[in-house]
Amino acid sequence: MNSFGKIFRTMIFGESHGPYIGVTIDGCPPGISITEDIFRHDLDRRKAGQPGATERVEHDKPEIISGVFNGFSTGAPLTILFKNSQTRSNDYKKIKDSPRPGHADYALWKKYKGFNDYRGGGCSSGRLTVGVVAAGVIAKKIIDPVIIEAEIIEAGGISDIQKAVEQAKNNMDSIGGKITCQIKGIPAGLGEPFFNSVESVLSHAVFSIPGIKAIEFGDGIQSSLMQGNQFNDEIISPDGKTLTNHSGGINGGITNGNEIIFTVHIRPTASIGKPQKTINIKTGKPATIEIEGRHDTCIALRMPVIIEAMAAIAVADLKFINRRIS
Numbered sequence: 653m654n655s656f657g658k659i660f661r662t663m664i665f666g667e668s669h670g671p672y673i674g675v676t677i678d679g680c681p682p683g684i685s686i687t688e689d690i691f692r693h694d695l696d697r698r699k700a701g702q703p704g705a706t707e708r709v710e711h712d713k714p715e716i717i718s719g720v721f722n723g724f725s726t727g728a729p730l731t732i733l734f735k736n737s738q739t740r741s742n743d744y745k746k747i748k749d750s751p752r753p754g755h756a757d758y759a760l761w762k763k764y765k766g767f768n769d770y771r772g773g774g775c776s777s778g779r780l781t782v783g784v785v786a787a788g789v790i791a792k793k794i795i796d797p798v799i800i801e802a803e804i805i806e807a808g809g810i811s812d813i814q815k816a817v818e819q820a821k822n823n824m825d826s827i828g829g830k831i832t833c834q835i836k837g838i839p840a841g842l843g844e845p846f847f848n849s850v851e852s853v854l855s856h857a858v859f860s861i862p863g864i865k866a867i868e869f870g871d872g873i874q875s876s877l878m879q880g881n882q883f884n885d886e887i888i889s890p891d892g893k894t895l896t897n898h899s900g901g902i903n904g905g906i907t908n909g910n911e912i913i914f915t916v917h918i919r920p921t922a923s924i925g926k927p928q929k930t931i932n933i934k935t936g937k938p939a940t941i942e943i944e945g946r947h948d949t950c951i952a953l954r955m956p957v958i959i960e961a962m963a964a965i966a967v968a969d970l971k972f973i974n975r976r977i978s
């Protein structure tokens with residue numbers, strides 16, 4: 653239910669203020685070199701602490717507790733834990749009965765009948781993406797020589813990211829952002845013509861990240877405004893290479909041998925310093941909350957490596973599925 657993938661199956665677990673969060677990969681092939689230091693680079697790219705990101709900075713030290721022996725994956729389920737040590741759960745007491753507008757608080761309270769851990773967004777916290785990034789590091793090894801690169805290109809609607817973040821911070825508000833992602837060196841022929849089209853598999857993975865509101869492949873939304881002679885990508889070689897890449901590397905749900913290109917749109921952070929109206933779920937009466945605690949002004953700043961990880965997890969699974977049928 654809370655896992656992704658048919659053969660390379662990734663499950664993340666834990667809560668923002670629980671003792672640990674983590675990831676289990678079932679279906680990781682044996683013989684992949686895995687030590688705790690291979691995760692450092694990508695985990696650091698996701699880390700908080702820079703301007704516009706939360707002041708909650710965790711150590712993010714991976715503890716591999718299963719599926720690795722003598723420095724190599726065994727092929728059995730692989731679990732990695734990360735300790736939560738920088739929690740300040742009291743910050744959330746005041747909003748316990750007053751769900752934050754735009755956050756998952758109310759929906760989680762309903763779904764889990766009030767038994768959910770509300771502290772720091774509980775199981776919907778961005779904190780859980782540490783496990784995603786760790787799984788992504790392993791997936792990136794599996795899909796090598798395919799390379800995935802994502803970067804933030806806009807925040808708050810402008811390309812001067814730093815300026816946008818400073819303005820939002822000064823206004824005690826938050827902003828969204830836009831990220832592009834390229835999957836380079838991906839072979840032609842992955843994916844299925846309908847339900848497991850590459851767009852749908854990648855979208856499933858990417859939309860699992862909290863805060864993502866839209867994804868576009870190739871020219872995306874712009875394509876509805878183009879004409880066929882502008883949009884169609886001229887094929888220039890027998891390996892399927894095209895002159896342009898308006899389709900974003902996918903035709904008929906299947907990779908066409910060109911780079912996959914997609915753009916992701918991320919919402920502004922729900923938790924803002926300004927007073928906001930909500931209701932008290934115990935009394936049913938209107939309430940006004942002022943959110944305390946440490947929050948990202950712009951969650952998109954920390955997202956590129958998470959998007960890369962999700963894309964890598966999806967491509968690894970597509971690769972194994974393709975190997976089974978071809």
Ligand SMILES: Cc1cc2nc3c(=O)[nH]c(=O)nc-3n(C[C@H](O)[C@H](O)[C@H](O)COP(=O)(O)O)c2cc1C
Nearest residue numbers: 755756776777778862863864922923947948951954
């Ligand atoms: C890396 C990361 C950090 C996040 N940090 C915060 C945060 O500090 N405050 C907040 O309100 N939401 C934060 N979020 C977003 C919430 O988790 C998300 O908006 C919430 O669960 C509701 O989900 P939705 O936006 O997909 O509807 C973060 C998300 C990610 C991926």
